[in-house]
Amino acid sequence: MNLLQQQYDGYTPEDFEVWRILFERQMKRLPAAASAEYQESLKRIGFTADRIPHFDEVKERLADFTGWSLAVVPGIVPNDIFFNLLLNKQFPATTWLRKMSQLDYLEEPDMFHDVFGHVPLLTNTAYTDFLQAVSRIALKHLDSELAIEVLGRVYWFTVEFGLIRENGQLRIYGAGILSSGGETEYSLSDVPRHLPFDIEEIMRSPYRKDVFQEKYFVIDSYEQLYLSVSTIEQVLDKMLQEEALEAKSE
Template sequence: MSDFEHVFETPPPGAAADWTISQNWRAYSEEEHATWDILYARQMQILSGRACDAFLKGTRALDLGGGGIPDLALLNPKLKALTGWEVVCVPGLVPDDVFFDHLANRRFVSGQFIRRRDQLDYLQEPDIFHDVFGHVPMLTDPDFADYMQAYGQGGQRAQSLGMLPNLARLYWYTVEFGLIEEAGGLKLFGAGIVSSATESVFALEDPSPNRLGFDLERVMRTLYRIDDFQQTYFVIPSVEALKAVTLQDFEPIYAALKGAEEIPVETILPTDRVFTKGSQAYAARGGRFAA
């Protein structure tokens, strides 16, 4: 997506025309495999009772805790059998048109590297733990898998209409930082949350952020934080509902959005369904994991 500077403008040496590279799984060091195991064990303990059923079911179906960084040659057949998706490695953040083309063809792009030990708690550019642990379990859910493919197809159209910033907000507030109603409460499903030890707790339990009901046009008007915890999280009623509301012609929505003001991250509108009216205390203290 467009939230970070791209590492490359054209495929670098060793990358295919579609920007994919070999995972080269055998080249990972023992320390890198151990880093995955540390992150996996920590997150699974934190996510018990917090992550949605589809995410937890997906981690089991793909055996992501099988020991070290998953070998995509073993993971992809399992994922493809469930929903027709596969994971492909890329050398860095790729241009938007490449990203959308892969999604539209049921290929999820992942970084090949894993973070260093001193980066366990925060990393700006997505690594293989964020991409595979955070994103891929939800791709085992048929409705979410369809939603992601539709998003890729919609991204190609949004580019041609000059509406990519609005569509990027939909991805941010669902795929990356979405909450879901489940079993009488709120659960996590966004990859940016479930792959973060601190935000997994903050997103559900801290009194600071707003938690608001998902509304498509409202989300597509709402600004967001790139480098810190979110000040507002949106709650979908179900993955099926998210898929249904987004499988429509966005052109009338884009026409309405062109004349609409952007909504600041902390704002609650009179029309919002409010699960939590946040204190915004975390942001007031300066954010970035403020004490």
């Protein structure tokens, strides 16, 4: 796959205005909602309301912290490309921004989700080690639809929609929440269930993309993510064996 480049000169005044509105809106919500590590990482990475991030500059900052980089992609990419990029410390990110008419709902992740939501925590080593480890497992099982679906649930309930408990308070670290005004408030409310981090339950929990989540899993630290990798492998093996037994009995 020929990776693309960010065409910074191609951004329109509307693009800059969309970035500004989304950034300022979330920055009003996140001090009381986002994890302390995310907020510190956001400062380290240097995003501001008045400027769409330039990928070359972001890459330099990431390189200083964890050696990670960004890979420009047109949108959602095939599993093999996605996991290979992550394994090689390259986070796939789009460069296009939603239109003004799409501020509150977007079917496919745009640059605000990919960059504002995901990039700051790429400065955290435990978090990035977890991304690489899950990708390594996925690449061993690309031919298994079940394995990819189950590992997708791990990614969904952690990287995209994970919560963390800090000083007894629920806080957000999942990019899908951090980039969504509505879900930022909803996820910490009394409406959804807040469950202890349980890898097997996560791996057996289907999810929907078109609604706010009914439940969120809460970690105690980013190290807990990486420490769960061996359990992920064990549960995956068990689920694959269950699938094989079901196929035999049919």
